[in-house]
Amino acid sequence: MATRTRTASELAGDPGAAVEVPEVARVRVPPRSARSELRAIKVVWKRELIRFSHDRLRILTALMQPFLFLFVLGTGLSRIASTGTHGVSLRTFVFPGVLCMAVMFTAMFSAASLVWDREFGFLREMMVAPVRRSSLVLGKCLGGATVAAFQGLIVLVLAGLVGIPYAGGLLLVIVVLMVMLAFTITAFGVMVAARVTQIQSFMALMQMAIMPMFFLSGALFPVIGLPLWLSILNRIDPLTYAVDPMRKAIFSHLHVSAAARHDLVPGVTWFGWHVPGALEAAVVGLLGTAMLGVAIFQFSKTD
Amino acid sequence: MSQPATTPGEAHAAPAPAGAGGAVVVSGLTKNYGELEAVRGVDFTVEVGETFGFLGPNGAGKSTTISMLCTLVSPSGGSARVAGHDVVGERDEVRRHIGLVFQDTTLDGYLSAEQNLRLHAELYGVPKALVGPRMQQVMEMVGLWERRGSLVNHFSGGMKRRLEIARGLLHSPRVLFLDEPTVGLDPQTRRSIWGYIRQLKTQEEITIFLTTHYMDEAEYCDRIAIMDQGRIIVLDTPEALKAQVGKDRVQIETDDSGPVIAALKERFDIDAVMAEGKVTFGVTDGERFLPRLFAELGQPIKGISVARPSLDDVFLAHTGTTIRDAEAQNNDNMRNLARLMSR
Numbered sequence: 110m111a112t113r114t115r116t117a118s119e120l121a122g123d124p125g126a127a128v129e130v131p132e133v134a135r136v137r138v139p140p141r142s143a144r145s146e147l148r149a150i151k152v153v154w155k156r157e158l159i160r161f162s163h164d165r166l167r168i169l170t171a172l173m174q175p176f177l178f179l180f181v182l183g184t185g186l187s188r189i190a191s192t193g194t195h196g197v198s199l200r201t202f203v204f205p206g207v208l209c210m211a212v213m214f215t216a217m218f219s220a221a222s223l224v225w226d227r228e229f230g231f232l233r234e235m236m237v238a239p240v241r242r243s244s245l246v247l248g249k250c251l252g253g254a255t256v257a258a259f260q261g262l263i264v265l266v267l268a269g270l271v272g273i274p275y276a277g278g279l280l281l282v283i284v285v286l287m288v289m290l291a292f293t294i295t296a297f298g299v300m301v302a303a304r305v306t307q308i309q310s311f312m313a314l315m316q317m318a319i320m321p322m323f324f325l326s327g328a329l330f331p332v333i334g335l336p337l338w339l340s341i342l343n344r345i346d347p348l349t350y351a352v353d354p355m356r357k358a359i360f361s362h363l364h365v366s367a368a369a370r371h372d373l374v375p376g377v378t379w380f381g382w383h384v385p386g387a388l389e390a391a392v393v394g395l396l397g398t399a400m401l402g403v404a405i406f407q408f409s410k411t412d
Numbered sequence: 413m414s415q416p417a418t419t420p421g422e423a424h425a426a427p428a429p430a431g432a433g434g435a436v437v438v439s440g441l442t443k444n445y446g447e448l449e450a451v452r453g454v455d456f457t458v459e460v461g462e463t464f465g466f467l468g469p470n471g472a473g474k475s476t477t478i479s480m481l482c483t484l485v486s487p488s489g490g491s492a493r494v495a496g497h498d499v500v501g502e503r504d505e506v507r508r509h510i511g512l513v514f515q516d517t518t519l520d521g522y523l524s525a526e527q528n529l530r531l532h533a534e535l536y537g538v539p540k541a542l543v544g545p546r547m548q549q550v551m552e553m554v555g556l557w558e559r560r561g562s563l564v565n566h567f568s569g570g571m572k573r574r575l576e577i578a579r580g581l582l583h584s585p586r587v588l589f590l591d592e593p594t595v596g597l598d599p600q601t602r603r604s605i606w607g608y609i610r611q612l613k614t615q616e617e618i619t620i621f622l623t624t625h626y627m628d629e630a631e632y633c634d635r636i637a638i639m640d641q642g643r644i645i646v647l648d649t650p651e652a653l654k655a656q657v658g659k660d661r662v663q664i665e666t667d668d669s670g671p672v673i674a675a676l677k678e679r680f681d682i683d684a685v686m687a688e689g690k691v692t693f694g695v696t697d698g699e700r701f702l703p704r705l706f707a708e709l710g711q712p713i714k715g716i717s718v719a720r721p722s723l724d725d726v727f728l729a730h731t732g733t734t735i736r737d738a739e740a741q742n743n744d745n746m747r748n749l750a751r752l753m754s755r
Contacts, residue, residue: 136538136546136584138508145537152534160522230518237484238535239507 141239149240150248157219157252161259167218168260175211175264178203179271195369200271202373205355206328208264208283209290209348213323215260216291217315219253220298224311227302242409246299250401253295254288261287274362282358289390290351293397294319300400303407322348333375344377350393353377354386435460435587435619436481440490443476450476452642453490458621458635460586463613465633466623467723469738473642474623475515478591481621482512495586508536511580511588515595517572521565525556525575528564529582536583550578553615554608570601577608581616588612590622594629606632625735627723636723638730640738645730654721657729660698662705664691665715672711679708 139145161167183200190199226232235245265283269275298315305311325339326348335343343349353376360374377384436458443451451473458464466474479485481494483503492499495509512518519528526547533543551557554574564572573593580588590609594602606629612618622633630636630650637647646653664684666672672691676682684693695701698718705716727735 136542136582138537138583139539141504141508141537148534148537152531156520156523156527156531159527160520163522226520229521230514230516231520232518233484233514234518234520234532235535237482237507237512238532239504239537240535 138239145239146241146244149238149244150251153235153245153248154252154255157222157249157256160222161219161256168263171211171215171218171260172263174214175207175267178207178210179267183271194373195366197363197365197369197373198272201273201359201363202356203329204268204271204273205283205352205359206323206326208261208287208355209326209328209351210323211264212257212261212287212291213294213319213348216253216257216294217298217319219249219256220295220302221308221311221315223249223299223302224306224308227306228308236408243405246401246405246408249299250292250295250397250404253298254292257291257295258284258288261291272363273359276362279358279362283355286351286355286358286390286393289393289397290348293347293393293400296397296400296404300404300407303404322346325349326352327377328352331373331375332377333372344379347393347396349377350384350389353384354389357386433460434458434493435462435495436464436621437493438477438481438490439492441477441480441487441492442489443473443480443485444488449642451480454637454639454642454644456637456644456647458587458619460619461613461617462634463609463620463622463632465630465636466621466639467625467627467630467636467727468623468639469625469735471739472639474639475591477639478589478621478623482510482589483507508583509586511583511585513573513576513580513588513590513593515592517576519564519572519576519579522563524561524563525551525567526560528575529560529579532579532582538583546582546584550581551575553581553611554578555604570597570604573597573601573605574608577605581612581618584616585618587619587621590620592623592625594624594626602626602629625739627727627735630723638727640731646726650723653726654723655696657721657725659694659696660701660721661719662693662695662698662701663688663717663719664713665689666691666711666713668712672709672713675709675711679710680705 179200183198183203187194187199194202223232226235236242238245262284265280265287273279297318301314301318302311305314325342325346327343328348332340332343332349332353356374357376360370365373377389434457436456438457439455441451441454442449454473454477466477468474476485480487481492481499483499483506486500494506497505497509499506520531523531529547529551530543533547538546548557551560554577556571556575556578559567559571564575567575577590577593580590593609594605597605609620609622610632612620624630633650635647635649636653637644638653639645646656648656664672669686669691673684673686676684676691676693682693682695684691686692698720702716702718724735727738731738
């Protein structure tokens with residue numbers, strides 16, 4: 110297989126006059142294999158990372174909301190809330206929720222790029238490639254999960270400012286939960302993007318899904334002693350199962366009174382049964398996997 | 413210049429060798445979008461190494477046909493084999509062996525030219541050792557190697573199209589599909605795109621399948637199929653198609669027209685008339701006629717011109733309308749189709 114390449118000077122010559130036909134680096138594309146699928150997953154994932162790293166502005170603007178919630182709302186409300194928090198800073202309390210919010214918004218924008226890809230035609234380049242649609246969708250979700258978790262990491266750097274220790278075990282738990290949440294939200298977004306082709310509609314739909322998810326999740330309040338309607342909505346909100354184990358992990362590394370622990374981190378219960386953190390994480394992961402499955406099914410259909 | 417239009421039935425009399433050996437073998441292919449019949453049963457074979465053109469107004473069904481051949485759209489009926497593989501049953505095999513350049517750009521504007529090509533190489537499983545050399549080769553061909561690091565968003569429309577052609581060739585496809593490769597480009601860029609396409613044929617063992625609604629571009633094809641309202645009306649070489657339509661028009665400029673007309677009648681049995689102040693007559697294969705004319709006419713002449721019938725004449729003869737009028741008519745149909753497809 111000859112791989113001689115032509116030089117620029119050869120190219121500059123009149124193509125019609127060129128008598129010598131240059132040897133061609135002919136490519137034999139190998140048949141589809143698990144390896145080629147892995148390459149496809151990897152390159153779609155990598156594209157997400159390249160685009161994210163190019164977009165510094167997006168990284169900065171995505172930090173805006175967490176800052177507002179953490180330092181403005183957290184500081185402002187802590188004056189009236191101090192009696193109920195047993196001396197624990199409200200900023201510390203809302204930190205896991207704010208972390209999750211940063212992750213969710215970044216994941217949502219990652220999924221939104223799929224709608225742009227359709228608009229600008231790039232989706233077609235991927236759809237005609239000799240790879241499974243599932244590889245493309247999986248690569249996309251993993252890419253979205255990675256950049257969203259990375260955005261979460263940037264917010265996580267602030268943990269020290271709100272009195273959370275940088276303990277290895279704690280950080281690991283938080284990162285794992287962030288990755289799972291990021292994956293699930295991206296899969297949700299990709300699932301929606303399979304159907305919604307207008308970017309305006311997509312953004313409106315995602316906002317409509319994410320804001321209630323955030324407010325109902327217990328990101329801003331303890332999930333105990335709620336009215337029944339709120340309790341029910343809280344338990345069916347997937348974000349609940351990302352915020353709660355994160356908060357449990359954080360508080361297990363804080364020196365706070367038993368009363369504070371009881372009031373602030375009651376833990377999610379199903380009909381009075383305390384749901385363990387690992388199961389909560391599994392709920393998030395399973396939900397993401399299910400939505401990934403739906404997204405793959407939708408993208409595998411042709412006209 | 414006006415000859416009776418060929419009936420659609422005669423289209424199949426055009427040389428289109430049958431058999432599974434062709435690069436593209438299509439039989440009875442149809443596509444319906446609900447009530448709308450976008451493609452109404454087309455049959456043709458494209459030979460390996462051929463440059464084959466689909467000519468017709470917008471909305472004639474060219475893009476739908478190409479989409480079916482590229483496995484992007486499932487046919488409603490009939491069958492098609494591309495590079496020896498069935499477009500329905502062996503979709504991935506087909507995809508591996510075709511290159512695509514669409515009307516609308518399908519590049520990622522936020523990536524550099526090189527990143528776009530590398531991504532393509534990964535998606536198509538190009539062996540790692542070959543990615544670098546092959547990429548350089550195709551990018552040099554379209555004159556973009558020096559710009560490989562630039563973001564695609566900073567490219568002009570012509571540069572994007574050239575990059576897409578390079579990308580379409582990256583995995584050495586057996587069939588390259590070009591859907592309106594020069595639409596919306598300035599004449600100079602159009603010429604250079606055609607330069608690449610012709611250059612390609614000397615370098616790669618490749619079959620080129622393209623659609624166009626520019627008559628002058630169809631001239632570059634080995635064979636063309638004229639499509640209108642979802643059907644192939646006629647299929648042949650551009651020369652044969654034009655020969656079907658009518659004779660070449662020869663005009664002789666001379667000071668003394670009487671003896672020239674008399675000589676034409678006497679020696680060649682041609683009835684010439686005066687038109688636009690010149691001795692005018694029709695003849696088949698005018699270029700070959702001229703040497704005989706010079707040798708045997710025996711009369712002084714000042715100038716001579718030969719005009720070939722254009723593909724516009726061919727289209728008019730077969731459809732009874734010009735391609736421009738057909739487009740205006742089809743725009744309404746296109747809007748309906750777009751509405752149906754966006755559901």
